[in-house]
Amino acid sequence: MDIQEISHDLLQQAAQGDIQAFEEIYKFASSFVYSVALRTVRNREDAQEITQEVFLKVFNNLKDFKFKSSFKTWVYRITVNTALNVIKKAGHDQSRQFEYNENMIIEKSCPEIAETTILDNQETEKKVNDLLAALTPEYRVCIILREIQGLSYEEIAQTLKTNINTVRSRLKRAREILLKRGGLVK
Amino acid sequence: MNCRKIKEIISTDYIDNELADKIRQEIDLHLHTCSSCRDFKNALVAIAVEPLRSSKTENPPDFLWAEIKNKLEQEPQAEAQRDLPFAFHSHWLNAVFVISMLLCTALAGNYFAAGILNSGAQKATQDTLELVNNLKLSEFNDIPNEQVETAYNDIIGG
Numbered sequence: 001m002d003i004q005e006i007s008h009d010l011l012q013q014a015a016q017g018d019i020q021a022f023e024e025i026y027k028f029a030s031s032f033v034y035s036v037a038l039r040t041v042r043n044r045e046d047a048q049e050i051t052q053e054v055f056l057k058v059f060n061n062l063k064d065f066k067f068k069s070s071f072k073t074w075v076y077r078i079t080v081n082t083a084l085n086v087i088k089k090a091g092h093d094q095s096r097q098f099e100y101n102e103n104m105i106i107e108k109s110c111p112e113i114a115e116t117t118i119l120d121n122q123e124t125e126k127k128v129n130d131l132l133a134a135l136t137p138e139y140r141v142c143i144i145l146r147e148i149q150g151l152s153y154e155e156i157a158q159t160l161k162t163n164i165n166t167v168r169s170r171l172k173r174a175r176e177i178l179l180k181r182g183g184l185v186k
Numbered sequence: 187m188n189c190r191k192i193k194e195i196i197s198t199d200y201i202d203n204e205l206a207d208k209i210r211q212e213i214d215l216h217l218h219t220c221s222s223c224r225d226f227k228n229a230l231v232a233i234a235v236e237p238l239r240s241s242k243t244e245n246p247p248d249f250l251w252a253e254i255k256n257k258l259e260q261e262p263q264a265e266a267q268r269d270l271p272f273a274f275h276s277h278w279l280n281a282v283f284v285i286s287m288l289l290c291t292a293l294a295g296n297y298f299a300a301g302i303l304n305s306g307a308q309k310a311t312q313d314t315l316e317l318v319n320n321l322k323l324s325e326f327n328d329i330p331n332e333q334v335e336t337a338y339n340d341i342i343g344g
Contacts, residue, residue, distance in 0.1 A: 055254050059258055176197070179233055
C-alpha cells in the first residue's frame, strides 16, 4: 500500500469527519509515518506517540488542506516537524540509544531460515542505526527522506520547506560525515 | 571538470539520479579512466548509501489505530466543550452560572457607585476644613462649632 494511491474522494470523505475513510488513509500512510518517526527519534515509544500525534493533526486539519502541495508531502512535513519537535523538547538527542532486538520479523514456518533472517535483520538494523546516530537531526531527516523513503530532491525541499540547494548540501555533508566515520575521508 | 568537482557531484546528484543524461555520461566516462573517483564512488555506495537503502519500512503496532480512533471519537465532544466559555455538562447549571455572574456584576456595580459618591462627599468636607485652616482662623478654636461656622460664613460671605 502506498500513500500515492489515496484517492481525492477518500481524502474529502475523511475531511468531513468520516472515521472509516480516515482508517483507510491510515492503512496507506501509517507505515511511512511510523518509519520516518522511528528513524528520526530512534525510539519506538516516541515513534508511536509521534505517529498518533501526526494522524490526529492530519484528521483535524484535513478540511483546510487545499491540495496546493501533494498529500504525501504534507503528511511527511507534519511527521518530520513533529519528530524534530520531540527531539528539541527533549533538549538533546536522546534517540541515540536504540533497541536493536525489537520487532524483528520471524518466519515461524521455517525456524532455520528465521534464525538467519533475524540475525541479518539485526545486523542491518544495527548498521542503519549506527549510521543515523552519527548525524544531527537535520541531516538525519534529509538522509531518511532520500535513502529510506526514496523522495526526490524536489519532494524533500517541499517537505522541509527549503530549497533544492540546501537539500543537496545537507545530503553532501551527511554523506561526508558517514564516510569520515567509515575512515574514508579525513 | 576536475576530480574534486566530480566527487562532489557523485556524492549528491549522481548517486541520487538527479543528473541530466549528458552530465551523467560525462561522469561515467571519467569513472572509467580515474581510479581515485571510482574508488570514492564505490566506498560511498558501500558505506553511506546501500545500508540505508536496504533498510526495511516498519509498520506501527496494531493497537495504535485503536488508540487514534478512540481519540478521534472523543475529539468532537471535547471540541464542543472547548467552544463554551464555561464547561458544565448540564444546561441548567450553565443557566444558573450565567444568572449568578449577572447578579454579581450588578451588585459590584452598585457597590462601586456608592463608594464613588461617598468619597465625593468626604472630599468636599475635607476641602472646607482645609480652607478654614488656610485662613488661619485659630482664634475660633475656643468657640463652639456652630459659631465657627457662622463666623466662617461672615468672612467668606456665605
